[in-house]
Amino acid sequence: MLLEMFQTLPQVLIDGLTLGAVYAVVALGYTMVYGILQLINFAHGEIFMTGAFIGTALFIMIMGWGSAIPQILLLIIVLVITASITGFIGVGMERIAYRPLRNAPRLIPLITAIGISFVLQDVIRFIAELTSGNYIVTGPSLFSENINLKTSAISSVFNDASFKTSFLIVLTVAILLMITLDFFVNRTKWGTAMRAVALDRETAALMSINVNKVISITFFIGSALGGATGVLFALQYGTIDPYIGFILGLKAFIAAVLGGIGNIRGAMLGGIMLGVMEMFAAANLSLLTGGIFGAEYKDVFAFAILILVLIFKPEGLLGKPTAEKV
Amino acid sequence: MMPMLEVKNIETYYGAVQALRGISFDVNEGEIVTLIGSNGAGKSTTLKSISGLAKVKTGSIFYKDKEISNRPPHETTLLGIAHVPEGRRIFGNLTVKENLLMGAFSVKGKQVIEERMEFVFGHFPRLKERLSQKGGTMSGGEQQMLAIGRALMMNPDVLMLDEPSMGLAPIIVEQIFEIILQLNKMGITILLVEQNAYQALSIAHRGYVIQNGSIVLSGKGTELIENDEIKEAYLA
Secondary structure, three states: OHHHHHHHHHHHHHHHHHHHHHHHHHHHHHHHHHHHHOOOOOOHHHHHHHHHHHHHHHHHHHHHHOOOOOHHHHHHHHHHHHHHHHHHHHHHHHHHHHHHHOOOOOHHHHHHHHHHHHHHHHHHHHHHHHHHOOOOEEOOOOOOOEEEEOHHHOOOOOOOEEEEHHHHHHHHHHHHHHHHHHHHHHHOHHHHHHHHHHHOHHHHHHOOOOHHHHHHHHHHHHHHHHHHHHHHHHHHHOEEOOOHHHHHHHHHHHHHHHHOOOOHHHHHHHHHHHHHHHHHHHHHHHHHOOOOOOHHHHHHHHHHHHHHHHHHOOOOOOOOOOOOOO | OOOOEEEEEEEEEEOOEEEEEEEEEEEOOOOEEEEEOOOOOOHHHHHHHHHOOOOEEEEEEEEOOEEOOOOOHHHHHHHOEEEEOOOOOOOOOOEHHHHHHHHOOOOOOHHHHHHHHHHHHHHOHHHHHOOOOEHHHOOHHHHHHHHHHHHHOOOOOEEEEEOOOOOOOHHHHHHHHHHHHHHHHOOOEEEEEEOOHHHHHHHOOEEEEEEOOEEEEEEEHHHHHHOHHHHHHOOO
16 A cells, blocks of 8 residues: 555655645735735635636637747736736725725624625626636646656656646746745835734834735735636636635635744645645545545545644644734 | 924824823924823823824824824824834834834935944944844843834934833833933934833923823923922822
8 A cells, every 4th residue: 555655656746736836825815914914815716716717818818819929928928917917906805895894893804705705706707608608718728748757767666757737837837926925025125014014003004104005015916926826727727617716715725724824934835735635635545545535535635634733733833823912 | 483293182082982182282393291191191192193093083283384183104204203102012023123124114225224223223232233133032121222223213303202111120211211311412302101200200301291181280391390299199
């Protein structure tokens, strides 16, 4: 049994890292907003979904004009446009739906967030059906060459792993996004201001920091990252529908909690871990349980991890335990 | 001469609770003015009303002949009013350097920021030794120094200090008050809120006594120290 697990390990790691990178970037959106407003923005999964649709539409549109553009350039253009649009959607969402509720009890903006999820789902569904006649959309196939990794050459224990080029693209872009964000938050003036606002909004305002502007920037970045990840998702899986944001959003939220919600590096770690564990479960669950649970139980596995973390380390892997303020 | 800062009959509420019931006072350029009074009298609320952290319902606040009531705090600080809040409110997870840089958030130019940082180190050499330490891991006295240093990074005309002596050992309080005096001699106008009435009055040019959201007494610092009512209520 152990041998079989080892054999699939290279493939599990590659698939898991890619999925985990997607979780991680989406988790950043949850954790940044939570860090600054203590709000769980459940509509963030729908921002991701919106990004997937905008990206797919752009791919179809630009490729319709002529296929002379190199794939990599096409991807960069689509990522930038989509991220900008979803970024502004995020800013608008905060301005219209959350800011008026800034001083309301915390449950109220949470319900509002769920409401925005429905609005986004239905608006996207409406537009998709209007333009293509179906709300399930399949994008063009890009970066679809297969790469074979001869992992068996490293050790005969491993099987070879194979994946599409798009996996590599997803992983690379996601990691670049994370590095950039980490640099922004830890090394730049506005990033430091963001951390200051997250720690103490009033005092940050006394430092001449425009708190509303910092909050808008936070939503912009979180939503732009979410939208960009949506594009990556569409690229990798091809077919999307308006409801993909729900389960992926939940998983990313789990990743954020796993790493310690409010902690940016925690979200990255949590996302990667969750992705790898989930893929491991998908590959090995039936093996481990003698066929009782199959790969379809991988989601149960993800939620079981959430429950375990909440029981034994509620502050998350990198989170700090906080005393309840009196 | 017009006062630099003039507060006219302000009333401030927290929800339905009235915290200030018509407070009026003024601060002239170059003065040290102190507001003293017991816990909950409205001293901190007065400072918050000036900096914009609390909304004023009626009355007005003038600074350099401009009405500034209910401006958001990030704008009042730009005008030259720095507010060092009660309890120091250091950004605990940020390093000392980052805390100071936040004080200089609106300052343009690396050169200027460096100079101001040197100026702050001149008064608080301890901060220089701890630049990369997290603000929250320092002692109370060091945090107070950082809070004042952070405010000085704005190069303020008026420095509002809310209970700088709170929770500090007497020898540290002595140091802090000495620095406040020095800063005043360099031309910074000081508005000082204190429960430690004796110490505050002894360095202040003038003082106001706040009780239940109203000013009940005012006068020169040296006079108020001698006042029998004050002796009984705050200096005992």
